[in-house]
Every structure is written in C-alpha cells, then in structure tokens.
Amino acid sequence: MVPSPSTSAPAETCGPVLPGSVCAVKLRCVFLLKCVSRRVCVCVCPVSYVERGRQHRWRCAQVTFTCPTEASCQRWVAGIRELLAANASRPRRLLVYINPYGGKKQGKRIYEQKVAPLFARAGVSTHVIVTEYANHARDHLRTEAELKQFDGVVCVGGDGMFSEIIHGLIWRTQVDGSVDPGCPDETLSPCSLRVGIIPAGSTDCICFATVGTNDPVTSALHIIVGDSQAMDVCSIHHNNTFLRYSVSLLGYGFYGDVLTDSERKRWMGPARYDLSGLKMFLTHHYYEGTVSYLPARGILGTPRDGARCRSGCVVCQHNGQLLSEKAERYETENDGEWRTIRGKFLAINAASMSCACPRSPKGLSPAAHLADGTTDLILVRKCSRFNFLRHLLRHTSKDDQFDLTFVEVHRVRRFRFTPRHCQSDSDLELDLRENNKGQIFSQICTDHPACGCAPAYSSWNCDGEILTHTAIDVRVHCQLIKLFARGIEELESGLCVTVT
Ligand SMILES: CCCCCCCCCCCCC/C=C/[C@@H](O)[C@H](COP(=O)(O)O)NC(=O)CCCCCCCCCCCCCCC
Ligand SMILES: Nc1ncnc2c1ncn2[C@@H]1O[C@H](COP(=O)(O)OP(=O)(O)O)[C@@H](O)[C@H]1O
Ligand SMILES: [Ca+2]
Incomplete structure (x- = not known):
C-alpha cells in the first residue's frame, strides 16, 4: 500500500507533515526517495507525485510523511519501492x-x-x-x-x-x-x-x-x-527508392516553400517561420500536378467528423486492431480503388496527426488521429490571396478550415504525387486537350522560370526537413512507433x- 495523506493513515504513521492543502491532491505516486532525517522517534519521508496544472501541464509535488519509528518508516519506503519496481512500464x-x-x-x-x-x-x-x-x-x-x-x-x-x-x-x-x-x-x-x-x-x-x-x-x-502512446509513421519513396519517414506534416507548396525560405533565416530562431510564412503568403505560388490516393475504407472516423484524438482514443484502438487483423490475413492495401485528382494547388498537405502547435492549437487537421493507420490529405486549390488567408485564419479559430470550395480533405492509407513537369507524355497530352490555348502558354512559362512567372515545382516539408524529390509515394504504417x-x-x- 502506498501511504497517502488523504486515505486513512496506518496506525504507525503520524500523518502528513505538510498542511491540508496537499491532502486533497492524490495522484499516482511517482517517485519515492529516502528517509531524509531522523529526529527522536520521528522519521520523515518525502514522496513525490504528479499534480495536474492548467492546460495539460504536469508538475512535480511532494508530500512528507512522518513515522514514529525508523523501522516503520523503512517498511513504508520498502513497500513503495517494491510497488514502483513492479511497475514494468x-x-x-x-x-x-x-x-x-x-x-x-x-x-x-x-x-x-x-x-x-x-x-x-x-x-x-x-x-x-x-x-x-x-x-x-x-x-x-x-x-x-x-x-x-x-x-x-x-x-x-x-x-x-x-x-x-x-x-x-x-x-x-x-x-x-x-x-x-x-x-x-x-x-x-x-x-x-x-x-x-x-x-x-x-x-x-x-x-x-x-x-x-x-x-x-x-x-x-x-x-x-x-x-x-502509439503513433503512425508514413514511409516516403521515390521510384521505389526510400526517401524518409514522416509522422506529422508532409507539405508541398505553401509549407514546403515556407520551410525552404525559413532555413536561410535560422539565425532568427522560431520567428523565422512567421516571416517566411508572410513572405510565401504574399508570393502566392501555385503548383500543378497529379495526386492519386487510396481512401481509407472500413475504418472509424472521417476528417470532418468533429472528433478529437484524445488519451485512450477508441478510434485508434479500433482501427489499429482492424489493420493488424488485415495484415495477418495478408490483405494488401492495393485492393482498394485509387482516385486521381489533377490540378493547380497552393498546398498539398498530409497530416498524420492533428499537427496542433502553439501557432495553431487545433492543428492542420483537427480530427486526425495519432494511431489510426491513416493520414489526412488536404488539397488547397489555386484561389485568391484573400481566400487563402481565410483558410489560414481558420487554423487559429473555431471555424472549419475545410468548409471552403477550394479545399478538400480525404482520409487515406496511401497517396502519390507527381508534379506536372514529371508527368508522362500521355498525361500531358490529356492536359493539353483539357486546357485552352492560354494555359498552354502558361505551361511553357512554368517550364522556364527565367521568364519571371511561378516556378514549376516546390519541395516537400517532411516534419520540418526538406525532401530532395518532388514525385513521391507515401504509405502509412499503423502504430509503428511508441512515445x-x-x-x-x-x-x-x-487541479x-x-x-x-
Ligand atoms: C494568419 C495566421 C495564419 C496562421 C496559420 C498557422 C498555421 C500553422 C500550422 C502549423 C502546422 C505545423 C506543422 C508542423 C510542422 C513541423 O514539423 C515543422 C518543423 O518543426 P521544428 O521547427 O520544431 O523542427 N514546422 C514547420 O514546418 C513550421 C511551419 C510553420 C508555418 C507557419 C506559417 C505561418 C503563416 C503566416 C501567414 C501570414 C499571413 C499574414 C497575412 C496578413
Ligand atoms: N549538433 C547539431 N548541429 C547542427 N545541426 C544539428 C545538430 N543536431 C541536430 N541537428 C539538426 O538540426 C535540425 C533542426 O533541429 P530541431 O531540433 O528540429 O530544431 P528546430 O525545431 O529549430 O528546427 C535538424 O535537421 C537536426 O538534424
Ligand atoms: Ca494517423
């Protein structure tokens, strides 16, 4: 038994030395140290524990027990140490x-x-x-x-x-x-x-x-x-060659450009992202390409269901179980139906978790899950600066950043991206037939950045590191790591x- 000032104290303890305010707070006994001092017939034993504070903060607090004899104090110490040692986690x-x-x-x-x-x-x-x-x-x-x-x-x-x-x-x-x-x-x-x-x-x-x-x-x-806490990991390949893993944001276009620009301003510290963010917002580059994805089927949750991944998340437990059973039955994710979207995008983001951070407390995809075996693929199509600002601002408010005509979001198991300049001849021919003459000229311009128009390609921001390739193949590995x-x-x- 762990001595606790708020439960009935064993006969040999004299009760807590610390005042009553601590008594109400009884959390998991975290550490136990030693008998610090011995006075005549009184042995003092401080026990450290976790106290919850505001905004998910934890603090370490202490409560001190006194025992009438050294022997009883040692029994308490040994008992608590035994309990802690038995806790394998x-x-x-x-x-x-x-x-x-x-x-x-x-x-x-x-x-x-x-x-x-x-x-x-x-x-x-x-x-x-x-x-x-x-x-x-x-x-x-x-x-x-x-x-x-x-x-x-x-x-x-x-x-x-x-x-x-x-x-x-x-x-x-x-x-x-x-x-x-x-x-x-x-x-x-x-x-x-x-x-x-x-x-x-x-x-x-x-x-x-x-x-x-x-x-x-x-x-x-x-x-x-x-x-x-288990966590999903995306593996990223280019032409069957491994490039990197990603657990949070994999972003092409806006977030790739912000990262590339911010690396040159590293001396500024974290503020570099805000300055580069503002610069890239004003620059307003869009990129053409094809996104193909394999929608996540038969699982719980959608990117716009308003759910939040929280401690002990049932969606993660359910989907994790489902996907591991699938793997046991040797079913591959290739069975599903791939979908393809071709277009001009300001940003292509894959959020394998919410990507909440102090800049955006609800994150890039507020309903994304840490360990459900999926990533939320967010496509922000070419739009006006004003509309893009509306989308960005919604990352900081309660409004839905996906409830805009130029934004779409899909929960996926796999996806691919091919920038337009890497597309096959047949794809390009199809594009030419779909587009009008003016856009053919714009294609010529994007292939020749010297003419001063938008560059043909961006780079991928992979958890804050720049990827060297633009054409990538991404696959989610459910619960590959633990935190x-x-x-x-x-x-x-x-409290x-x-x-x-
Ligand atoms: C107008 C205000 C708009 C605020 C929009 C905020 C959206 C923030 C979403 C942040 C998602 C972050 C995902 C995490 C990425 C990190 O892995 C990765 C690496 O982290 P590390 O440096 O710790 O190694 N971090 C990043 O890539 C940094 C991304 C930060 C983007 C900041 C964007 C600021 C945009 C400001 C636009 C200003 C427009 C103003 C117009 C008047
Ligand atoms: N000793 C070091 N010197 C220089 N770069 C380092 C060192 N250790 C790690 N790095 C690199 O520093 C980069 C930034 O690290 P990170 O901890 O994410 O800081 P930040 O959030 O400021 O980007 C990473 O690419 C990492 O590989
Ligand atoms: Ca996930």
Whole structure:
C-alpha cells in the first residue's frame, strides 16, 4: 500500500507533515526517495507525485510523511519501492540525445536544469549524448547504440531532431529483424523502445499534439511515469527508392516553400517561420500536378467528423486492431480503388496527426488521429490571396478550415504525387486537350522560370526537413512507433485529480 495523506493513515504513521492543502491532491505516486532525517522517534519521508496544472501541464509535488519509528518508516519506503519496481512500464535507463542547435539553442540548458534533476529524483539513470552535427543521433542509433541496455530514448529538440531519432530507431529495428527498410511494400516491424520528447525546437508540434503542451517538465514526468502512446509513421519513396519517414506534416507548396525560405533565416530562431510564412503568403505560388490516393475504407472516423484524438482514443484502438487483423490475413492495401485528382494547388498537405502547435492549437487537421493507420490529405486549390488567408485564419479559430470550395480533405492509407513537369507524355497530352490555348502558354512559362512567372515545382516539408524529390509515394504504417506520452487528456485543468 502506498501511504497517502488523504486515505486513512496506518496506525504507525503520524500523518502528513505538510498542511491540508496537499491532502486533497492524490495522484499516482511517482517517485519515492529516502528517509531524509531522523529526529527522536520521528522519521520523515518525502514522496513525490504528479499534480495536474492548467492546460495539460504536469508538475512535480511532494508530500512528507512522518513515522514514529525508523523501522516503520523503512517498511513504508520498502513497500513503495517494491510497488514502483513492479511497475514494468516505468523506464529505468534512458538514452538521451540533445540537439544544442535547435529552436533557441537552449536544449542543453533545458535538459540540465529542468529534466535531469527529475530523472535523478526518480532513480532513472541516463546516458546523455549532445549531438555534434546533423544526423549524429540518427547514425548513432543506426549503428552504434547498445539498445538492449536501455528502456527508451529521449529526444531533446524539435520535430527535426525527433525525426532523426525515429529514422535511426526504425532502421535499426528493421535491420535487426531482417526486414528490408527500403522496400515500399514491406510490412515494417514496430519499434519496441519508446521515445520521449523534451521540447526544445521551433514548432514542437509532435510534442504538442501528443501531450497537449510544450513544457519540458510535463514531458519529463510523462517519461518517468512510463506512459505509452502509439503513433503512425508514413514511409516516403521515390521510384521505389526510400526517401524518409514522416509522422506529422508532409507539405508541398505553401509549407514546403515556407520551410525552404525559413532555413536561410535560422539565425532568427522560431520567428523565422512567421516571416517566411508572410513572405510565401504574399508570393502566392501555385503548383500543378497529379495526386492519386487510396481512401481509407472500413475504418472509424472521417476528417470532418468533429472528433478529437484524445488519451485512450477508441478510434485508434479500433482501427489499429482492424489493420493488424488485415495484415495477418495478408490483405494488401492495393485492393482498394485509387482516385486521381489533377490540378493547380497552393498546398498539398498530409497530416498524420492533428499537427496542433502553439501557432495553431487545433492543428492542420483537427480530427486526425495519432494511431489510426491513416493520414489526412488536404488539397488547397489555386484561389485568391484573400481566400487563402481565410483558410489560414481558420487554423487559429473555431471555424472549419475545410468548409471552403477550394479545399478538400480525404482520409487515406496511401497517396502519390507527381508534379506536372514529371508527368508522362500521355498525361500531358490529356492536359493539353483539357486546357485552352492560354494555359498552354502558361505551361511553357512554368517550364522556364527565367521568364519571371511561378516556378514549376516546390519541395516537400517532411516534419520540418526538406525532401530532395518532388514525385513521391507515401504509405502509412499503423502504430509503428511508441512515445512516452498518453495523448491529450480530456480533463481540463483539474487541479486535484485522483488517478490511483
Ligand atoms: C494568419 C495566421 C495564419 C496562421 C496559420 C498557422 C498555421 C500553422 C500550422 C502549423 C502546422 C505545423 C506543422 C508542423 C510542422 C513541423 O514539423 C515543422 C518543423 O518543426 P521544428 O521547427 O520544431 O523542427 N514546422 C514547420 O514546418 C513550421 C511551419 C510553420 C508555418 C507557419 C506559417 C505561418 C503563416 C503566416 C501567414 C501570414 C499571413 C499574414 C497575412 C496578413
Ligand atoms: N549538433 C547539431 N548541429 C547542427 N545541426 C544539428 C545538430 N543536431 C541536430 N541537428 C539538426 O538540426 C535540425 C533542426 O533541429 P530541431 O531540433 O528540429 O530544431 P528546430 O525545431 O529549430 O528546427 C535538424 O535537421 C537536426 O538534424
Ligand atoms: Ca494517423
């Protein structure tokens, strides 16, 4: 039994030393440390626990018990330690990668000041690597890291750093399990190690969309209590050659251009995205191409059903189960019917999760799910600047950003994109027949950017990294990875909530 100041105290305890305000707050006992002092016949024993704060923030609080004898205190300590040791989901040893270069370059300070003391208090040991160059963490995980020694990996950085970690982990898991990670039709093996994110980047949307806040202490506590949240991963190929994985936003057009432009302004820190966003909004480029997709069938949920993926999401559980049964029956996703859309687009976005972040608290696709085996394909067709602004503004309000004639959204298992300049001769001929003469001239212009009109192609923003190819093939792998998170909790600011 765990001593708790709000339940009836065992005969030998003298009750809590701390005043009554703490008594009402009884949450999962998170850490237990030691008997700190011994006075005459009174032994004091502080117990740390998680307290919920506002806006999904968690804080570490302490309650102190006193016992009349050292023996009874030790029994309490041993009892609680035993309980904690029996909890297999709590990590004991973690491999930590810190990106000292991301966001406001505060990763190292954030870890040392806010996270390391909590890990130490909870008895979690760590092996810390401060990265020295881009892809250091990815390559270390792929080839060198002794993963058997660890119960999880912690990423201190932004979405780009998280992307490095999952690239290393997924690759390593496939190679260790003799699965070909490069093959687009391969069923990938799920990674057994969970990943914790300590937000220290510029957008940190993966942390925000899985925890509900970008707060290092909250993330550290989710890691310590051993939370687990499955997450879908998209694999991206070009001509059957593997390019990258994506878990949040895969965006062509507007978000690709914003990212490309913002990289040149990295010295500005996170504000670079706003400046590049404004610039690209004014530039107003559109891109021509063909999108083909395989709609997700027979699953729960649609992109406009108003549902929200929350802690313990039943849609994710149901669809995850369904898709794993399908895989067991050797059914391939190729059975379905592909649909094709040809056009001019300001943006083509695939959101595998809501992509909620402080800039857009409901995200690019508010009803997208973290672990349902699908991605929401959002097509924003060429429209006026005014209309595009209306669409963008709706990311920050309660209004539906898809309820506009030039926007469509589809929940898909797979999709392909081919920019117009890569289309086959027959496709181009079809286009020529469909279009009028004026548009033929505009095609000539887009093929010759020197004439000053819009460029023929953009690039893909893949979780904040630029992709080198424009023609891509994307497939969702249901629940391929797990995070030290529990999804966003429905409870809003319950200051005193009992979990156990
Ligand atoms: C007019 C206001 C419009 C606000 C629209 C906000 C939409 C924001 C959606 C953000 C989705 C983010 C998806 C996450 C992507 C990240 O993986 C990725 C990498 O993260 P990392 O830096 O932590 O490594 N981040 C990004 O690609 C950054 C995307 C940020 C886009 C900001 C766009 C701002 C647009 C401003 C338009 C201003 C028009 C003003 C007209 C008067
Ligand atoms: N030590 C390092 N020096 C330079 N770049 C690094 C280093 N470690 C990681 N990176 C790279 O930094 C980029 C940005 O990292 P990220 O943590 O996402 O920050 P931000 O959110 O500011 O983009 C990623 O592409 C990552 O691969
Ligand atoms: Ca999903």
